[in-house]
Amino acid sequence: MKNKTSILIPIEVTPESPTGEWPVFASTIAAGFPSPADDYIESYIDLNEYLIQHKEATFFLRVRGDSMRELGILNNDLLVVDRSLPVNDGSIVIATIDGEFTVKQLFNNQKGCVLKAANPEYKDIVVNSEDDLEVWGVVRWAIHKL
Amino acid sequence: MTIKNQSVALIDCNNFYVSCERVFNPALKRKPIIVLSNNDGCVIARSQEVKNLGIKMGVPWFKVQGFAKNHKIITYSSNYTLYADMSNRVMKIISEFGSHQEIYSIDECFLNLTELKHIDLNDYGQRIRARINRLLGLPVCVGFGASKTLAKIANHLAKKHLIYNGVCDLSIKEHDVLDALFFKIQVKEVWGVGKRIEKKLVELGINTVLDLKRSSPRVLRKKFSVTMERTVRELNGESCIPLEEVTRPKKQLICSRGFGIPVFSLDELSEAITTYTTRVAEKLRYQKSVATMVYVFIQTNPFKNKDQQYNSGRLISLMKPTNDTRELISAALRGLKSIYKPGLAYKKAGVLLDNLLSSNQYQKCLFDDIASQKNSESLMQAIDRINSKMGSGTIKFTGEGLQKRWSAKSEKKTQCYTTSIDEIPVAHCGPN
Numbered sequence: 001m002k003n004k005t006s007i008l009i010p011i012e013v014t015p016e017s018p019t020g021e022w023p024v025f026a027s028t029i030a031a032g033f034p035s036p037a038d039d040y041i042e043s044y045i046d047l048n049e050y051l052i053q054h055k056e057a058t059f060f061l062r063v064r065g066d067s068m069r070e071l072g073i074l075n076n077d078l079l080v081v082d083r084s085l086p087v088n089d090g091s092i093v094i095a096t097i098d099g100e101f102t103v104k105q106l107f108n109n110q111k112g113c114v115l116k117a118a119n120p121e122y123k124d125i126v127v128n129s130e131d132d133l134e135v136w137g138v139v140r141w142a143i144h145k146l
Numbered sequence: 147m148t149i150k151n152q153s154v155a156l157i158d159c160n161n162f163y164v165s166c167e168r169v170f171n172p173a174l175k176r177k178p179i180i181v182l183s184n185n186d187g188c189v190i191a192r193s194q195e196v197k198n199l200g201i202k203m204g205v206p207w208f209k210v211q212g213f214a215k216n217h218k219i220i221t222y223s224s225n226y227t228l229y230a231d232m233s234n235r236v237m238k239i240i241s242e243f244g245s246h247q248e249i250y251s252i253d254e255c256f257l258n259l260t261e262l263k264h265i266d267l268n269d270y271g272q273r274i275r276a277r278i279n280r281l282l283g284l285p286v287c288v289g290f291g292a293s294k295t296l297a298k299i300a301n302h303l304a305k306k307h308l309i310y311n312g313v314c315d316l317s318i319k320e321h322d323v324l325d326a327l328f329f330k331i332q333v334k335e336v337w338g339v340g341k342r343i344e345k346k347l348v349e350l351g352i353n354t355v356l357d358l359k360r361s362s363p364r365v366l367r368k369k370f371s372v373t374m375e376r377t378v379r380e381l382n383g384e385s386c387i388p389l390e391e392v393t394r395p396k397k398q399l400i401c402s403r404g405f406g407i408p409v410f411s412l413d414e415l416s417e418a419i420t421t422y423t424t425r426v427a428e429k430l431r432y433q434k435s436v437a438t439m440v441y442v443f444i445q446t447n448p449f450k451n452k453d454q455q456y457n458s459g460r461l462i463s464l465m466k467p468t469n470d471t472r473e474l475i476s477a478a479l480r481g482l483k484s485i486y487k488p489g490l491a492y493k494k495a496g497v498l499l500d501n502l503l504s505s506n507q508y509q510k511c512l513f514d515d516i517a518s519q520k521n522s523e524s525l526m527q528a529i530d531r532i533n534s535k536m537g538s539g540t541i542k543f544t545g546e547g548l549q550k551r552w553s554a555k556s557e558k559k560t561q562c563y564t565t566s567i568d569e570i571p572v573a574h575c576g577p578n
Contacts, residue, residue, distance in 0.1 A: 056235040057281040059564060065575030079573055083281050094573055099173025101573045122576055134172070136283070 051141050057084035059137065061094060061101060068092075068103050071118040078143040079103070085138035094136040097125070103139060152385035153267070153290065153317050155257040156297040157240055157274060160285040160305065162253035163191035166232045167222055169283040170563040170571050178219040182207050185404035185554035186223055206449065223556035231564045235282055243274055248389040254301075256294055258389050271313030290315040294387050295380035298337040299355065303327065328355035328381075338377055343370065355381065395433040395502065401426040402496020406555040408447070409492045415444060416479055417547035422497045423478045424543055427471040428533070430499055431526055434506070436467035437499035440474055442481035447493035458485040467503055470522040471529070474499070475545060 052058045063077040071092065073079070081094050093106045095115060104115035104125070113127040127133045159165060163181040168174045178195035182188065189205050199217055201210055207221075214221060233252045241247050244257035259270070271288035278286050289300025296316050304314035316324060333352055334344040350369070352358050359381040367375035376386040401422040409415055419442060430437055443459030460481035468474065478497050529541050561569035 054281075056238050060567070060570045061573040062570050063575055064572050065577065067576035073575065075575070078567075078570075083283070096172035099171075099175070101172065101571055103573045103575050117576070119576070136172070 051080050054084040058082050067117040067119045067122045069119045073142045079139050080141040081137040082140045083137040087135050092139040096134045153259045154294050154297040156289045156301045158254040158301050164193045165284050166229050180221045181224050223559040225560050227562045246389050267315045268313050275312050288313045290317045292317050292383040293380035293385040295337050302335050325356050331355040333358050398500050399426050399429050400498040403554050404494045405552040409552045412486050414552050418495050419478050419482050420475050420545035423475045426497050427474050430469045435502040436469045436505045438467045438501040439463050440477045441498040442478050444492050444495045456490050460485045
């Protein structure tokens with residue numbers, strides 16, 4: 001907000017009297033020849049429509065870090081997260097751990113849930129039932145600026 | 147007016163503003179949280195933890211600030227951009243559960259479910275709760291009744307008593323079952339019973355919801371109004387207040403805020419009044435209305451007893467109805483000049499537009515300057531379009547001032563997590 005340019009329109013505080021100018025005649029005329037391409041206009045490509053399935057349940061998050069690198073989720077990417085999608089084995093999810101949002105791949109095995117990073121430098125997190133883990137939503141797209 | 151055998155639901159978000167903050171900050175789970183009103187004036191939302199500590203709704207912040215600090219209560223300024231976006235999402239999701247919806251406030255709506263026969267309402271209520279919690283992470287309670295008034299009470303019970311698990315169905319309960327419940331609820335919990343009416347009812351010996359339910363609608367109509375008669379009938383299971391599915395354009399619009407610091411000069415008050423008028427004029431055009439009157443008011447801080455107190459307002463009627471920001475500002479500033487007294491510490495100011503008409507319905511007068519009116523319309527449309535596309539305040543009127551030293555405090559406001567790409571939440575991927 002701070003650096004935004006503003007355009008300023010001066011206004012005048014006028015007295016209560018009318019301006020004294022009266023209109024004589026006011027009307028508009030439509031003219032011109034219709035474009036031959038008019039019939040062929042379909043629509044434009046709407047990225048919202050393409051990227052967002054369930055508008056009410058969709059949120060955007062910004063990636064910080066490289067722990068999901070090998071799945072193509074890079075630092076500074078924009079994530080499109082849909083909370084209405086089912087969580088499956090192998091889903092890439094936003095999970096809340098220690099009061100923070102994190103991105104992980106979720107696997108279920110006999111012992112419980114495992115949250116895996118996609119970077120060998122990061123260890124798996126095995127989730128115990130007493131852990132305060134919550135799956136916040138499923139990541140549907142990672143948008144990456146080149 | 148009365149329709150029998152209706153089935154009405156009231157869905158209400160729990161601690162809505164606090165719950166919105168929690169969705170985007172997982173660290174706030176189970177922590178005591180308060181949200182403050184505009185200008186950080188009063189407590190307007192409390193988490194359950196705070197309610198348990200005994201902080202009441204609406205108390206001025208300065209009165210509980212110390213207590214809040216001692217109890218490590220986390221405090222936020224209100225983030226209406228976030229709450230409005232989440233509200234739109236909630237309402238859209240709820241609309242999928244019934245074809246007739248009345249959005250009653252930012253965090254509650256009615257559904258008429260009469261056409262859904264033979265469904266288990268408790269089960270249906272749980273489905274609504276689960277859906278909103280899944281899609282948005284927000285907790286809600288659902289109340290069902292044979293009228294809007296009963297649905298409201300059912301919702302109150304669902305909120306207050308854990309045993310209901312967030313859903314209370316009073317729509318098919320027998321009268322004696324309802325009576326046993328209503329015996330324990332104070333009359334002030336009834337929809338439409340405010341402080342003044344409550345006092346009057348208690349004077350008449352009507353203390354509980356049951357007392358009111360058993361009162362004579364005709365007698366109360368004479369003592370109060372037809373609204374009270376409807377309330378009594380609604381408590382007895384007759385639906386008298388229909389759902390308002392289309393929000394009617396408001397008849398008055400107001401923009402008023404407290405200042406962050408005391409304001410003394412006419413110049414700064416003019417800036418504030420110009421800013422508020424600009425805002426309220428946007429709302430006016432948004433609902434496609436024109437105003438015939440502008441009311442301006444200024445006041446000092448009533449909590450500072452030692453300061454000299456002054457409250458004043460001025461109603462200005464416009465030569466012709468308008469929604470042109472320039473004309474409204476000009477009128478508002480004329481009003482301000484006429485009530486301004488120097489040497490006082492002003493705390494609050496506001497602008498109210500009154501006698502609103504639909505912009506295509508008002509009678510044009512003989513000497514209307516059609517050309518300049520067309521001009522004004524296009525200019526206002528252009529400004530509104532640019533401001534909605536590029537952020538409010540991109541184009542503004544010079545009188546608003548650039549510094550706005552007086553602007554309201556909202557020191558602890560969170561980000562616009564859902565509406566501004568620069569403020570979306572961060573997903574952590576390892577230490578960075």
